[in-house]
Amino acid sequence: MSRDKKLIIGNWKMNLNTHEASLYLHKLSQIVAVRRDVEVVLAPTLLAVQSLSLQIDRRQFKLAVQNLYWRDHGAYTGEVSATQLRGIVDYALIGHSERRHLFNESDKDTRNKVQAAIRNHIYPVLCIGETASERAAGETHDVLHDQLVGGLANVTSEDLESVIIAYEPVWAIGTGDNALPGDVAKAITAIRSQIKHLYGPAAAKSIRVLYGGSVKADSAADYLATEGVDGLLVGGASLDAHAFVEIIKKAHNDSIVVKK
Numbered sequence: 615m616s617r618d619k620k621l622i623i624g625n626w627k628m629n630l631n632t633h634e635a636s637l638y639l640h641k642l643s644q645i646v647a648v649r650r651d652v653e654v655v656l657a658p659t660l661l662a663v664q665s666l667s668l669q670i671d672r673r674q675f676k677l678a679v680q681n682l683y684w685r686d687h688g689a690y691t692g693e694v695s696a697t698q699l700r701g702i703v704d705y706a707l708i709g710h711s712e713r714r715h716l717f718n719e720s721d722k723d724t725r726n727k728v729q730a731a732i733r734n735h736i737y738p739v740l741c742i743g744e745t746a747s748e749r750a751a752g753e754t755h756d757v758l759h760d761q762l763v764g765g766l767a768n769v770t771s772e773d774l775e776s777v778i779i780a781y782e783p784v785w786a787i788g789t790g791d792n793a794l795p796g797d798v799a800k801a802i803t804a805i806r807s808q809i810k811h812l813y814g815p816a817a818a819k820s821i822r823v824l825y826g827g828s829v830k831a832d833s834a835a836d837y838l839a840t841e842g843v844d845g846l847l848v849g850g851a852s853l854d855a856h857a858f859v860e861i862i863k864k865a866h867n868d869s870i871v872v873k874k
């Protein structure tokens with residue numbers, strides 16, 4: 615997919631049960647217009663992914679999982695593989711900071727999961743970002759570098775075309791303490807320059823990079839106008855239909871509405 619199309623992902627995290635998720639999707643489907651310039655992706659609880667996949671109009675929304683396991687099959691109690699999710703979801707969040715910090719996921723785990731997603735035709739959204747203490751210590755670019763190199767090891771240039779990077783500074787997640795657009799631009803420049811180093815200038819130009827961290831309806835436009843930002847990864851505000859729709863609207867340009 616080209617960078618002309620903005621990507622807005624709503625990460626519902628561990629909120630809404632199956633019934634609530636279905637009702638919420640119904641509500642969203644009434645108010646989100648289908649437009650060619652924006653792709654709207656919903657990442658519900660894993661429990662609801664299959665039922666929502668039957669309810670969804672894929673021209674209007676795509677689905678993502680918030681995590682997956684990297685082995686295809688086997689004795690891995692409690693896990694769900696990319697192979698099992700293939701055909702049900704189009705995207706997978708990989709290495710979200712809550713996975714890294716609350717569940718001790720390593721760069722090796724994220725690397726294996728990125729590979730598993732690609733192998734199963736699911737777009738991996740590799741989440742990277744520094745903590746407050748790393749930021750205070752001036753280590754932001756080193757952290758981004760390490761998480762990129764760690765997560766993308768073994769990804770070929772061809773495979774990189776299906777990878778999306780989400781810059782989510784950990785200190786800005788769920789805190790209301792959102793990053794300044796200028797700082798986001800600097801971080802994303804560092805990300806693209808690392809991609810250039812690893813894969814060359816064409817890849818650095820074409821890879822899609824999202825921002826996430828306390829995005830709200832009134833801050834979305836500033837981030838979307840920030841150099842290098844191709845979309846948003848929205849947590850809390852994606853659970854409020856009104857706020858989420860306002861955020862999606864900010865991503866539209868003046869292209870034609872395909873369906874109301």
Ligand code: 13P
Pocket residue numbers: 625710782786787788789790826827828829847848849850851
């Ligand atoms: P908030 O928008 O609630 O800060 O969450 C961001 C996030 O973690 C999205 O993945």
